[in-house]
Amino acid sequence: MENKTGVKILSTGSYVPKKVLTNFDLEKMVETSDEWISTRTGIKERRIADKSETTSDLAYNAATKAIEKAKISVDDIDLIVVATISPDAPMPSTACYLQKKLKAFNAVAFDIAAACSGFIYGVTLAKAFIASGLYKKVLVVGVEALSRITDWTDRNTCVLFGDGAGAMIFEASETENDIVSTYLGTDGTHTEILNIPAGGATLPTTKETVEQRLNFVKMLGKEVFKVAVSKMALAVNKAQELAGLTDKDINLYIPHQANLRIIEAVAKKAGVTKENVYVNVHKYGNMSAATTIVALDEAIREGRVKKGDLVELVAFGAGLTWGACILKINF
Numbered sequence: 001m002e003n004k005t006g007v008k009i010l011s012t013g014s015y016v017p018k019k020v021l022t023n024f025d026l027e028k029m030v031e032t033s034d035e036w037i038s039t040r041t042g043i044k045e046r047r048i049a050d051k052s053e054t055t056s057d058l059a060y061n062a063a064t065k066a067i068e069k070a071k072i073s074v075d076d077i078d079l080i081v082v083a084t085i086s087p088d089a090p091m092p093s094t095a096c097y098l099q100k101k102l103k104a105f106n107a108v109a110f111d112i113a114a115a116c117s118g119f120i121y122g123v124t125l126a127k128a129f130i131a132s133g134l135y136k137k138v139l140v141v142g143v144e145a146l147s148r149i150t151d152w153t154d155r156n157t158c159v160l161f162g163d164g165a166g167a168m169i170f171e172a173s174e175t176e177n178d179i180v181s182t183y184l185g186t187d188g189t190h191t192e193i194l195n196i197p198a199g200g201a202t203l204p205t206t207k208e209t210v211e212q213r214l215n216f217v218k219m220l221g222k223e224v225f226k227v228a229v230s231k232m233a234l235a236v237n238k239a240q241e242l243a244g245l246t247d248k249d250i251n252l253y254i255p256h257q258a259n260l261r262i263i264e265a266v267a268k269k270a271g272v273t274k275e276n277v278y279v280n281v282h283k284y285g286n287m288s289a290a291t292t293i294v295a296l297d298e299a300i301r302e303g304r305v306k307k308g309d310l311v312e313l314v315a316f317g318a319g320l321t322w323g324a325c326i327l328k329i330n331f
């Protein structure tokens with residue numbers, strides 16, 4: 001029998017490291033220019049985690065803000081989901097490190113790997129777990145320390161990424177339905193266009209893999225660009241269709257912040273009101289699983305989102321994975 005438990009969104013929180021790496025700094029590291037990076041991507045600067053900070057530290061800082069805002073006790077959290085592709089270690093999950101740092105010992109904790117779509121996959125899990133009645137207070141974190149898995153000698157990728165974390169807290173509700181709809185997609189036939197070739201069971205880390213720099217992110221940018229635009233436009237429309245809504249019902253779009261040209265192309269293809277699209281890619285670059293939730297938290301703090309607004313998050317990433325969700329922000 002279907003359980004109809006709804007979800008209330010209690011809060012958001014985000015954290016970005018203090019260190020800023022500008023396009024001009026990158027000019028000194030690889031053969032690139034502020035002009036190329038700005039015109040091809042819209043990125044001006046990005047944040048880089050301090051050597052002493054790890055992924056779970058970034059997650060902890062974002063989660064703590066969300067927990068304080070939600071005015072809940074960490075003891076009440078019964079599920080922690082961390083979306084990341086740059087974990088503290090291959091094993092155990094970053095969610096376990098986060099649980100320890102938060103002292104949220106009543107929570108079950110695990111990671112999900114859906115790359116840049118990870119936060120939207122996490123929101124979908126929160127909805128499903130709460131609807132099933134299994135968990136009642138869920139913390140979902142999108143977090144990346146991409147600087148640790150970036151090849152700083154490869155100008156094709158190193159200018160794109162940044163570090164950061166965002167968190168959202170959900171609770172079971174008999175009256176609210178703040179996760180209005182979610183839509184996910186996956187296509188495993190393109191695993192090779194965006195990946196980290198070595199360090200797994202296919203190609204375990206050896207001296208050779210390290211020398212060949214195969215333990216870093218590789219991307220065929222042009223191929224990824226094309227699929228990103230078509231799948232994100234599709235996801236925007238699908239999530240609206242599932243909710244019985246249209247563009248005029250959406251107060252703010254929060255697209256994955258990988259490239260300003262992708263954001264503009266998605267808006268055009270999906271037929272969304274351009275003025276309603278939130279952009280912060282110039283400040284942070286692509287923070288993978290952290291981008292949409294950091295942007296949403298920032299938009300709320302800036303007053304771009306008002307109580308009762310509907311926001312639509314949409315993302316695309318390695319896998320390939322994509323997804324969109326429509327959230328009611330009512331706190």
Ligand code: UT7
Pocket residue numbers: 031032033036037040041116155156157159194220221222223224225228258259262286288316317318
């Ligand atoms: O997070 C989810 C997944 N990621 C994305 O969504 C990213 C998707 N892809 C992109 O955003 C874009 O494809 C890039 C920004 C990565 C690249 O832009 P592009 O317009 O597709 O450029 P390109 O790869 O076709 O490269 C054009 C030229 C090449 O030179 P040649 O072969 O034409 O002589 C590159 O070698 O630009 C060169 N280039 C650079 N030049 C200066 C590539 N990177 C750089 C650089 N600085 N950093």
